[in-house]
Amino acid sequence: MNLSIVFENAVSRCPKKVALIEGDRQYTYGELEEHVWRVASAFQRLGIRQRDRVMVLLKNRIETVVIFFALQKIGAVFAPVNPYMSFEIIKYCANDLEAKVIIYEGDGQNWIKKIMFNDRPILISLEDDSHSDLTYQELINYKREHFEEPIISDDDIALILYTSGVTGTPKGVPRSHMNEYSSTIAHIFQTRLDMGEVCLGAVPFYHTMGMRVLLSTIMLAGKLVILSDFDPIDALKSISKEKVTSLYLTPTMYHDIIHCSKLGDYELSSVNKLAYAGAKMTKALTDKCFSTFNPKHFVNHYGSTEIYTYTTCSELNEKPESAGKPGIHQNIRVVRADPFGNATIDDLVQPEEVGEIIVNMNSPEAFKGYWNRPDLTKKAIRNNWFFTGDLGFFDQAGDLYVLGRIDDMIISAGENIYPMEVEEVLTQHPQVADCAVIGEPHERWGQIVVALIVPKEPGLNAQELDRFCMQHEKLPNFKRPRKYIFVPEIKRTVTGKVLRNQTLQHEA
Structure with missing residues (x-):
């Protein structure tokens, strides 16, 4: 199932229900659909076609959600990039994508004029500036007409996410409609989300965690409360005012919320599901999350941009340091750790012995290879297994523990x-x-x-x-x-x- 159909199904179930809230703005599913149609029609009139890449340098905003689903509707590729990245990385991503369009906001105009493009893209800004070809408002002003419905395959690329580039140039990770649909279904199951869930959109949409919150909320016809910039007081206000039921945040975000001096001023009893990913959480912080929110479910998610889920642990009260057991789509092994890449998929280690964590590529959550980087694809994927570069071990009960990177x-x-x-x-x-x-x-x-x-x-x-x-x-x-x-x-x-x-x- 492609992501445009996922969106259409949610709209048909509850067109008058509130879908998005950002500050004092809110859209119902019906209003969101109207804006998506208008922007999709405008994109086609601008010559954007199926499989064209559109680079998006925006914070979490209602406009970002509209653009995402408009691109899914025309079969183009949503490529969000962290707008706070360095000029050199943004320039690299723009040319690596061969972006047909770049959509940006605010200070983006300061570096847009400096980029030497291989092929000059259409430039769209959220506000008027002297460097853009048109504004987002002009897209919205287009009428729904002459729309050409594309035939979208489950294997077509829906988005390209760039890894954080901790150790060098960021890598583009193409994600198909099937990848994103399967990952979202897994996320809903693994975090035990319900229909109509109210979720906090605090993790940026240019990260796989942010995309998972967006898609799972829409799929469940829920309400997404969007934070354009994370601030613990803003998060607390939003949780309390909108009666947020589910949080999926990084450990740093949980730390900042729990240690906020204003924590006691807000009602948090609506929150009954917690999940985290992105980094390891200390036992002390895990205990604080339990005591602060008293959740029905609390899940540690371990995965990557390349393959959304590796393992999950929902027994954090008993095993707070564990990454848990393989997800519903996954087969995991731990093999001999070799920083030179000479280990094979059959070099298995014993329980309690540390090695490299590898994940089978038959998962529908798994990407097919890096964008324009066959060298890195060959190194990472061997005999249909993805070599994560992470170190860990299985205990006697079959639970995984992650100890860091081979490079570290x-x-x-x-x-x-x-x-x-x-x-x-x-x-x-x-x-x-x-x-x-x-x-x-x-x-x-x-x-x-x-x-x-x-x-x-x-x-x-x-x-x-x-x-x-x-x-x-x-x-x-x-x-x-x-x-x-x-x-x-x-x-x-x-x-x-x-x-x-x-x-x-x-x-x-």
Whole structure:
């Protein structure tokens, strides 16, 4: 089923029901459909055809949702890119996509004029500016007429999402209609969403988590409460005012909400389902989420842009550090970890033994390969299995635990050390607000463990942290940090993944 039909079905069920809320604006499903039709017709009159790529540099907005479904209706490709990315990355994505159209807002005009396009796209801005060819308002003013209904296959590309580019140039990940439909069905099942769910649209739509919230809400004829920029007070206001029932956020977002000084001023009893993804959540934060929201269901989702679901854990009260068991569409293995890419799908490791997590590509949630990058596709997909680059292990009960990236693994005196397990211990110190662990070259040991620490208050020192680590029952001596660097903040991606080297470079 293609995503345009998903939208049409939701509209037919409840045309007068509120679909979207953003600030003081709201659209019913019927109003949303009218705007989608108008923009889709306008796109066709501008010469945008099936499979053309449209680069979207917008925050979460009602307009972004309209554009998304308008492009699905004409069979074109929605390609959202983080508008806060550097000029070089935005330029790279525009030319990598060979974008037929670029839609932007605000400060976008400052860099649009600087890009040397391989082929100059149509430029559409949300507001009037001197560099655009037309505005969003002009699209809306088009009438519904002369629409050519395309034949859309389940395997046609619906959108292209770019990975965060933590380690280099971002990779384009094409997602078919089947990929997105299957991933959304899995998300609904795994997080136990209901018809008419009221969801908070806080994670950006240029991320797979944001797209999942959008599509699952529409599929269930629910109400999406959109936040264009995440702010914990705005989130609390929206949850309380709109009686939000389901949250799917990053651990950083949950942290900011729960530690907000205004938390007690808002009624949160409507929330009964919690889910998180994007990064690991500490046990302390997991416990805080339970006590703050008292949810009926609380789910940890582990996956990627390439394959939406790997595993989920809904037993966070018993196994807060676990990523759980494979999703409904998945087959997962853990094989010998080889940073040089020489491991095979049959190099299986035993339970409790750490290796690389790989995922079978037969899942309908799985992409087919990277956009314009056959070299990376060949490296990542081997014998129909996706090599994630993540390290982890299965316990005796078959639950998966994730320990970080192969590239982040520290080898000290021949021993493998995984930053996440050291970070988990450090965050238990009452004076540590945040931390990240990296490896530093050492002449004798090969590498030593270095801890980057954000203290809650001045006065915390290395001696105190070293004493804490030495006495901690879960941290063997050889994994103990040998050096502590105090920093003002830990650099992270939008989903909360630690940018280890960038944090160190920033401090330097």
